[in-house]
Amino acid sequence: MDFFNLFCLSWLDLLFFLAIGGVIYMKKRSNKAKRAKNGDFKGKKILITGGTSGIGKALAEKFSKLGANVIITGRDDKKLQEVSKTIDKCEGYVLDMENPEEVEKWCENNTKNLGTLDAVIHNAGLSMRDLFMNTEIKLGQRLLNVDFLSIFAMIQGLMGNMRTDEQGSVICGIGSLAGVSGAGVRSMYSAIKGANDAFFKCLACEIRDKNIHSMIVHPGYIQTNVSQNALVGDGQKSFGKTDSNIKNGLPVEDCVNQIIDSIVLRKTEVWVCKGFGMKILMFISKIFPSFLDYGLYKNLNQQLSALKKAS
Numbered sequence: 001m002d003f004f005n006l007f008c009l010s011w012l013d014l015l016f017f018l019a020i021g022g023v024i025y026m027k028k029r030s031n032k033a034k035r036a037k038n039g040d041f042k043g044k045k046i047l048i049t050g051g052t053s054g055i056g057k058a059l060a061e062k063f064s065k066l067g068a069n070v071i072i073t074g075r076d077d078k079k080l081q082e083v084s085k086t087i088d089k090c091e092g093y094v095l096d097m098e099n100p101e102e103v104e105k106w107c108e109n110n111t112k113n114l115g116t117l118d119a120v121i122h123n124a125g126l127s128m129r130d131l132f133m134n135t136e137i138k139l140g141q142r143l144l145n146v147d148f149l150s151i152f153a154m155i156q157g158l159m160g161n162m163r164t165d166e167q168g169s170v171i172c173g174i175g176s177l178a179g180v181s182g183a184g185v186r187s188m189y190s191a192i193k194g195a196n197d198a199f200f201k202c203l204a205c206e207i208r209d210k211n212i213h214s215m216i217v218h219p220g221y222i223q224t225n226v227s228q229n230a231l232v233g234d235g236q237k238s239f240g241k242t243d244s245n246i247k248n249g250l251p252v253e254d255c256v257n258q259i260i261d262s263i264v265l266r267k268t269e270v271w272v273c274k275g276f277g278m279k280i281l282m283f284i285s286k287i288f289p290s291f292l293d294y295g296l297y298k299n300l301n302q303q304l305s306a307l308k309k310a311s
């Protein structure tokens with residue numbers, strides 16, 4: 001009795017702390033089991049789209065170091081040859097994501113060669129940097145093809161290649177935090193990444209019976225060339241510079257380590273960014289949407305100044 005009075009605790013408080021402790025303990029146990037089951041990539045076959053630069057290339061390098069057989073795709077045959085030569089047990093396939101019907105044909109053409117896949121990471125993507133009023137429909141159509149319809153087509157086309165035995169397989173989308181929260185100067189991109197978020201969740205429920213896990217990772221600012229290649233205006237030109245948000249972002253290697261751990265743990269939706277601040281803001285804005293509204297309005301000037309500071 002004295003113990004409870006001393007700390008102003010009641011039996012109910014004690015039960016509450018025990019319950020939280022229990023949940024944390026169970027979570028740790030389940031993570032340990034998942035790491036034991038899925039943590040060994042030796043001999044696993046992993047396909048990564050957009051594998052010649054940025055997050056895709058770093059993922060290919062890391063998976064190869066972990067003993068996996070890596071298949072990368074990219075638009076540029078020369079770059080593909082160069083990169084696949086530098087990575088152990090790596091094969092390159094030319095694949096352009098601009099036309100979803102071509103992606104369908106590519107899958108038909110290559111199902112036999114690709115064989116059984118343990119994981120596919122849909123990393124290839126294109127961003128944008130322009131105000132809503134300057135964004136032409138043509139830009140939107142390009143982004144829709146590359147960032148959504150081609151991914152949709154590819155997942156359909158490769159469904160027969162996914163491993164469905166006891167070990168199962170993973171289909172992992174690479175979205176964007178902008179697709180969860182929205183962001184200035186990326187209206188069309190955010191909308192399409194948001195479409196991916198919903199899509200990978202729809203997919204999850206339809207393929208769960210087959211032992212295929214669908215998940216989506218949403219990176220924030222990561223130090224890649226994403227803003228160099230980001231489209232502006234009518235979508236025929238690129239921004240061509242790295243904005244200061246990206247320059248100060250999370251190093252690619254850290255991003256890749258978090259993605260791989262999320263795949264091992266078979267997570268569903270993952271936010272990857274520098275520090276905890278952004279994650280806390282995102283979490284609060286899920287509960288209080290008007291907070292998000294105001295936050296993004298305040299953030300727009302910061303986005304515009306990041307474009308001005310680009311080099």
Ligand SMILES: *[C@@H]1O[C@H](CO)[C@@H](O)[C@H](O)[C@H]1NC(C)=O
Nearest residue numbers: 053054055057223224225252
């Ligand atoms: C960005 O592009 C440059 C020049 O093409 C390249 O050397 C660099 O590795 C790229 N960065 C990433 C993270 O892919």
Ligand SMILES: *[C@@H]1O[C@H](CO)[C@@H](O)[C@H](O)[C@H]1NC(C)=O
Nearest residue numbers: 102103104105106107108109
């Ligand atoms: C698929 O194969 C056909 C026949 O070999 C070829 O003409 C076509 O270019 C290929 N398409 C793709 C997207 O790989």
